[in-house]
Structure formats: structure tokens, C-alpha cells
Amino acid sequence: MKHRILFTVMALAVALPAAAADWAMIVKDKTRRIEIDRDSVLQSDPGTKVAWGRIVLSAQDADEAGYATVKALNRYDCKRRNFSTIKRVYLDAANHVIREERVTEERVIEVNPRSVDEGLWREVCKPPAAMDVASLAEAASKAAQKTRPEKNAPEAASVRHADQTRAADQQPTKTQVADSHAAAPQTPAPAVEHAAPAAKAPQTTALPADQVEVQTLGKGQSLLPPIPSFGPKTPAAPVAESPEAKPAMPEVVAAPTPAPKPAPVVVAAPVVKPAPPVMRAAPKPAPRVVRAPRPKPAAIKVAMLEEKHEPSTVDVHKSIHWDYEGVGGPARWGQLNPAWKTCDTGKRQSPIDIRDGIRVDLEPIKFDYVPTYFRILNNGHTVQVSVGPGNTMSVMGRTFDLVQFHFHRPSEERINGRGFDMVAHLVHKDLDGRLAVVAVLIERGESHPLVQTLWNNLPLEKHHDYAPAVSVNAAELLPQAPEYYTYMGSLTTPPCSEDVLWMVMKEPIKLSSEQIAIFQRLYPMNARPVQAANDRLIKGSR
Known part of the structure; x- marks a missing residue:
């Protein structure tokens, strides 16, 4: 019976966000916004509640992560101050579901004081400590109402x-x-x-x-x-x-005689005494209210003057979208947005011309890719494919999840000065948010079945996506030979964030001329120029 109730509550919690949502913001910074859906809060077991929360990424982080929003259905233990995640849903910028994953083994996480988790837990559980003042005031007022008639009547x-x-x-x-x-x-x-x-x-x-x-x-x-x-x-x-x-009217004449007696009583004095504080407190907020609007016109005037003096630099750059050619090309990425200045000032930028590396015995990369449904997106810069959970890659003692892969033409990487027709970038992310990219070089040859499946399901327009009822296995994009080059670099698109682990497979895979031409029709050139190596250490399998 207990499991049946829990299943019913979970079913309702999954259905509620589709019907209505009351998202309350818990915390917000430059990169993300964390919210809780108040309408989805439901009682599960005694002392336990379930609710939907979500993390909304900024546009820059969304491009890196491959999704704009991740929603999580969490179970909160209001007594023990902990929670666990039941389900996650990843969505794009248009709130289309990219993938869903149900947590098979729930991990209980303790709620630390003054953390984001505590903010979510308090919003869901509503602990009494947060309502002490209101509850005590309400209890006191009720008690006063109950006691006053009993007290006044006898008195x-x-x-x-x-x-x-x-x-x-x-x-x-x-x-x-x-x-x-x-x-x-x-x-x-x-x-x-x-x-x-x-x-x-x-x-x-x-x-x-x-x-x-x-x-x-x-x-x-x-x-x-x-x-x-x-x-x-x-x-x-x-x-x-x-x-x-x-019974006797003459007694009424005696009534006015006691009337003047309470008047001379000085009991009215304490009633007058509390009045002056009220009169003195009234003018205090008045000047605050009057002063508040006064600086606003000045601030508005200053802002208007600043906008008049800066349209030639900041405003013009904000209106320019980054691209691979023209005014929004790679040479000006760092000027289009202050958050992208690393594109100009970074010392470990990608791509690079891989040469003068050292040959060592590199540990093989352990790929654990499985068949998965996918969502294909034409995002205006490339064709991007987002995959479901369960696809991992392990190297150097870390395990990364495959988030998405996309294509560039021509290849961004060069090997001893040689370029290739295309390249596929498989973007991975670990639990700490660190990125690892596996680059698979592409040259002309026979038709590739996985790529043909992708091209068969291309969206008809830019900024549109599609989730077909077919599956792919990203392992089919990998070459047979396990050798690779590795170095520390950056993202090859704005914001050009560094500290990205790069692994470039030595052996290229093949696509047919027709398959390359299909991508070339969409994006004739979407490759960032080669960046300076700056004496970075490059290692290669021997």
C-alpha cells in the first residue's frame, strides 16, 4: 500500500508541471538560475514531500552544455533534512525535451546550512522555524481574543x-x-x-x-x-x-453627578502619553519616501547620457552575433561581449596545429557508449546531436558523460600542418563540470551509416530541432585505432573557456562525398582558425 501511494504521488508530480507551474526563484547568478515549482509540491510519505526544481542556464553555458534547462524531481525528507533525486529532464531553449533519465539508485544528499539545497528544502518543507514570528503572533492574538471576553466580562x-x-x-x-x-x-x-x-x-x-x-x-x-x-x-x-x-426617575438626575468624577481622574494621562510616540514615528518614514524618488531622475539622466556616449562601441557590438565570417568573425569574438574576452586574451586556446609533441605510452581511452535516442538541432552554427544518459568515457582517472557531438567543416585541428575535410567533436562533462572533448577527424571515402541516419533527420530550418523515433550509437563515430594526441585547450566557440581536456584521435573516419556535400550546403565554413600553441605540452601515443 505504501509503494502504491508513493507511485501515485510520483505520477501526479510528473503530471503537474505540464498542467501548471509556479516557479519561485531560490538563487540567481550570471551563469544560472535555480527555481522550485511551488505548485508541484506534494506530500509523499509522512514527513516526506516531492517537488520539481530546475536549473536554467545562461545562453553561453547552454551552448556549452547542450541544453538550456535541467529539471529534477526530488524527494525531500523534512525531518532528517536531506533529499534525493528521482528523475531528471533536459530541455533546450524552446523547452523541448532533449532527454529524460530516471535515477535507478537514489543518492541521499544532506542539506547543508546556508546552501542552495537548504533554500530548496525550506521552500518545500516550510519548517516551523521560518514561521515562528507569524505563528507566535497569530497564537498570541487568538489567545488574547479568547481571554479578553473572559477577562473583561468578570472584571x-x-x-x-x-x-x-x-x-x-x-x-x-x-x-x-x-x-x-x-x-x-x-x-x-x-x-x-x-x-x-x-x-x-x-x-x-x-x-x-x-x-x-x-x-x-x-x-x-x-x-x-x-x-x-x-x-x-x-x-x-x-x-x-x-x-x-x-423604578425611580429621580435617580437619573443623580447620574450626571458621578459623570464629572471620572473626568477629573488623571487616568486619561497614560492614554495621552503613548500618543506622542505615534506622532513622532509618523514623520520619520515620510522623508524616506520623499527622498527615494529624488535620485531616480538623476540616475536616469546619467544613464541616458552614458548611452549617448557609447553607442559606437558597446551597443553596436551587442547587436552583432558571433559568426565565422564578417564583422562577427573570430577576430572580433573577444570584442563582441566582455564575457568572451578570453577569446582574445587566453593563452591556451583551441584549435591548434598539433606538432612537436612528445611520444609516450598513453593509457587507452575507455569508451562506454550505448544505443540511445537523440535530438538533432541546427543551431545556426553547426549540426548538433544531443544523446541520452548512460554514455560515458573514462581517462586519467576521471569519468565523463557524453553530452552532445557536432561537426565542423573543414577540420579545426591540424596535424603537422595538414587539415581534413571535416571533424566531429564529442563533448563530455564530469560531475565537477570539467569538460573533455574527443575530436574525430573526417576524410572522404565510403558512406557512413550513422551520419546518414543523422542527415535523414535534419531539421528543415535553422534553430529548429527534431527527435526521431530511431536510435544511434556514438561508438560508430570512433576509429578502430585507439591512438590519440592530448593537450589542454579551450572551447572553439565563444566564450572560449579554457581548462578543456582535448583528445584528438590519430586515425580519421570516412564520409562519402555526398554526405560531406550535404553538410557543406548548410555550413560551407564553420571552423575557427588555428590558435597559438604557446609552448603547451602535447603528448601523443606511440
Whole structure:
């Protein structure tokens, strides 16, 4: 039964993002934006919830990674402060699914304080600590509402009863001297005398009974017993006298006599005292609100002046898209965007002319490629093929996942000055985000079956993609000979990021002239010129 409930919750969680999404941003920087879908949060097991989160990459990182967004369905343990990933979905810039992967072995990750994971966990689990102030305030207000009628009613009754009993104590004199008006001055005197002990009594005898109320209402409320006694007194003149006034109208004439007595009481003084702070606090935010808009026009004017002075450099470059020819060509990549300055200033740029290397016994690259469905994209710079999970490559003690592969014509790499008709770049990434590219040189020869499958499913227009119902195995792109060259370089497209491990296979593969011509029709030339080696160490298999 437990597994059936969990399966149902997961099915609902998978279906919910397609219906609606309320993405709340957790953190954002220049390279990515991490969000959680509040509408997808569902209760799983007791103390456990599932929810969709996503990482939206910047346009530059999306080009490197081969996807624009990765969504993850996570299971959060709200009691133990950990989570695990159930499923991942990779999407392109148009939110088309590139591939999906279900995690077979869930890895529990502890939520570290002040981390992005904690931000996601708090948004999903809503721990009480985040709502202490609101909950305490709400509980206090509810408690105050519950206690006030119970407190006021007895107090009002007790005050009125005390007045009545005291009046009753004086009633023998009041009734006897009711016909004479001299009784009126006698009643106020005991009323004032008894009012003072009435204020002192709650501090001594009533303290144990009202101790809980003092804790909930706060320190300031412990000084309020005189105020409720003052409240009933003003209406008490007509109300308290009313039962005695109904049988005899002359008693109504005696009512105005106590009315002036609460007026001279200086209880109104504490009511006036809190008023000045309110009046003083009011003008404080006023100047802040008035000052806020004042600098805005100045800032706008400065921004407008700056824009007028810089259209010839920054604005013009922003409007130019990078390309392999013309004003957006490789010679100006570093000037088109400040984030691409490495294209001009980097010392380990790719591609290079591989020569003057050392021959050593390099460990063979361990390729573990499997048949997979794919999505083919004409991104305006090349034909790019994104593959599903499970395709890995291991070298130098690291394991990399194959993310995508694409093509260039002519080959960007040169071997001792020799170029080739085309090259395929297989882009890999490890768990730490480090990149490794395997370059497979291409020359004319017989037809290649895998490439023909790709060309059969080419999108009809640029910036369009297509996911056919056929599979490919990237291992078919690899040559038979395992020898290769290796060096440290960069991406060959903006932002030209460095620290990329390059492995260039020595033996080329073959494509037919027709297959090369098909790609040439789309991209006659999409290769970056050779960059300076700058005395980099190049190793080659012997």
C-alpha cells in the first residue's frame, strides 16, 4: 500500500508541471538560475514531500552544455533534512525535451546550512522555524481574543458588582437620604476611596489568577487594570444606575453627578502619553519616501547620457552575433561581449596545429557508449546531436558523460600542418563540470551509416530541432585505432573557456562525398582558425 501511494504521488508530480507551474526563484547568478515549482509540491510519505526544481542556464553555458534547462524531481525528507533525486529532464531553449533519465539508485544528499539545497528544502518543507514570528503572533492574538471576553466580562462584572455592593453598602444611607440631595456627595467619596484599592487589589490577590494573561499580553498590559475600570465607569453612570433608575426617575438626575468624577481622574494621562510616540514615528518614514524618488531622475539622466556616449562601441557590438565570417568573425569574438574576452586574451586556446609533441605510452581511452535516442538541432552554427544518459568515457582517472557531438567543416585541428575535410567533436562533462572533448577527424571515402541516419533527420530550418523515433550509437563515430594526441585547450566557440581536456584521435573516419556535400550546403565554413600553441605540452601515443 505504501509503494502504491508513493507511485501515485510520483505520477501526479510528473503530471503537474505540464498542467501548471509556479516557479519561485531560490538563487540567481550570471551563469544560472535555480527555481522550485511551488505548485508541484506534494506530500509523499509522512514527513516526506516531492517537488520539481530546475536549473536554467545562461545562453553561453547552454551552448556549452547542450541544453538550456535541467529539471529534477526530488524527494525531500523534512525531518532528517536531506533529499534525493528521482528523475531528471533536459530541455533546450524552446523547452523541448532533449532527454529524460530516471535515477535507478537514489543518492541521499544532506542539506547543508546556508546552501542552495537548504533554500530548496525550506521552500518545500516550510519548517516551523521560518514561521515562528507569524505563528507566535497569530497564537498570541487568538489567545488574547479568547481571554479578553473572559477577562473583561468578570472584571467588568466584578467592578460593577463591587460598585454595586459598595453602593449597596451605602444604600442604607443612600435610600434613607435618597430624598435629600446631601447623599450625593457621600457616594462619590467612598467610590474614589474604593477605586484606589480596586487598582491595587489585582496586583496582590488577583496576580496568581491572572498570571497567564500577563504572560500572553506582555509587560505593558500588566499596568492596565485601571483602564478597564475607567472604561465601564463612564458608561456605568447610566448603565449601572439604570436598573435602579427604572423604578425611580429621580435617580437619573443623580447620574450626571458621578459623570464629572471620572473626568477629573488623571487616568486619561497614560492614554495621552503613548500618543506622542505615534506622532513622532509618523514623520520619520515620510522623508524616506520623499527622498527615494529624488535620485531616480538623476540616475536616469546619467544613464541616458552614458548611452549617448557609447553607442559606437558597446551597443553596436551587442547587436552583432558571433559568426565565422564578417564583422562577427573570430577576430572580433573577444570584442563582441566582455564575457568572451578570453577569446582574445587566453593563452591556451583551441584549435591548434598539433606538432612537436612528445611520444609516450598513453593509457587507452575507455569508451562506454550505448544505443540511445537523440535530438538533432541546427543551431545556426553547426549540426548538433544531443544523446541520452548512460554514455560515458573514462581517462586519467576521471569519468565523463557524453553530452552532445557536432561537426565542423573543414577540420579545426591540424596535424603537422595538414587539415581534413571535416571533424566531429564529442563533448563530455564530469560531475565537477570539467569538460573533455574527443575530436574525430573526417576524410572522404565510403558512406557512413550513422551520419546518414543523422542527415535523414535534419531539421528543415535553422534553430529548429527534431527527435526521431530511431536510435544511434556514438561508438560508430570512433576509429578502430585507439591512438590519440592530448593537450589542454579551450572551447572553439565563444566564450572560449579554457581548462578543456582535448583528445584528438590519430586515425580519421570516412564520409562519402555526398554526405560531406550535404553538410557543406548548410555550413560551407564553420571552423575557427588555428590558435597559438604557446609552448603547451602535447603528448601523443606511440
